[in-house]
Amino acid sequence: MKLYSSLGPNPRLVRMFLVEKGIQVERVHFDIISGENRQNADYVSKNPLGTTPTLELDDGTCLTESWPICEYLEEVHPEPNLFGADAVERAQVRKWARLFDQEVVVPMTMGFRAGAGRPMFEPRMSVVSPGAGAELSAMADEKWRWFDQQLGSANHFALGRFTFADLIVFCFANFGFTVGWKLPEGTDNLARFVAAHNERASAAVWQDSE
Ligand SMILES: N[C@@H](CCC(=O)N[C@@H](CS)C(=O)NCC(=O)O)C(=O)O
DSSP: OEEEEOSSHHHHHHHHHHHHHTOOOEEEEOOTTTTHHHHOHHHHHHSTTOOSOEEEOTTSOEEESHHHHHHHHHHHSOSSOSSOSSHHHHHHHHHHHHHHIIIIIHHHHHHHHHTTTHHHHTTTSOOOOHHHHHHHHHHHHHHHHHHHHHHTTOSOSSTTSOOHHHHHHHHHHHHHHHTTOOOOTTOHHHHHHHHHHTTSGGGGGGGOOO
């Protein structure tokens, strides 16, 4: 297997997942700041959106989208399970991941692209106005606070143990830190959660200088 990767929360989510599973893959790095990922015709034939990550299987099949890539890895390497041990557990993990993906990742990402990320993203895709971006960022912050309340004194969103739900929240908080974002006021539980999971061996992927 070969992982096409770069800076950013999505490839790093997959990389952390691989470490948690103990799976080693070849890695190809793209410089997404310069847009190398979108200029490489061979890569765009593997992932028509030109984004990272893409997981290329040994038979040449290319899987895209970070969450489905992680689900694939879980199916072929079931243990240690990060999505749950049975149907009920998987529904619980996916519930938190789905809520976070929709309620935080989408507005946070769109807000970033319209603000600090505008010079990089405007030439590549439709980006909302700066005003709309600020509103989206504020909506994401409101939901970060809601996640903080739901977390309470725990360090896990589901099953009382580390799962994909924790992984996705952790990666997007860390992504924010790399672009100068801070956890919003009133999210001390999330600050504790991030500090705790930063101790995981898999979190070392955030120390890379790439
Ligand atoms: N929904 C996709 C998002 C992929 C994505 O936006 N990747 C970013 C890196 S985190 C990227 O490729 N950015 C550079 C670009 O869009 O040119 C996923 O889950 O993998």
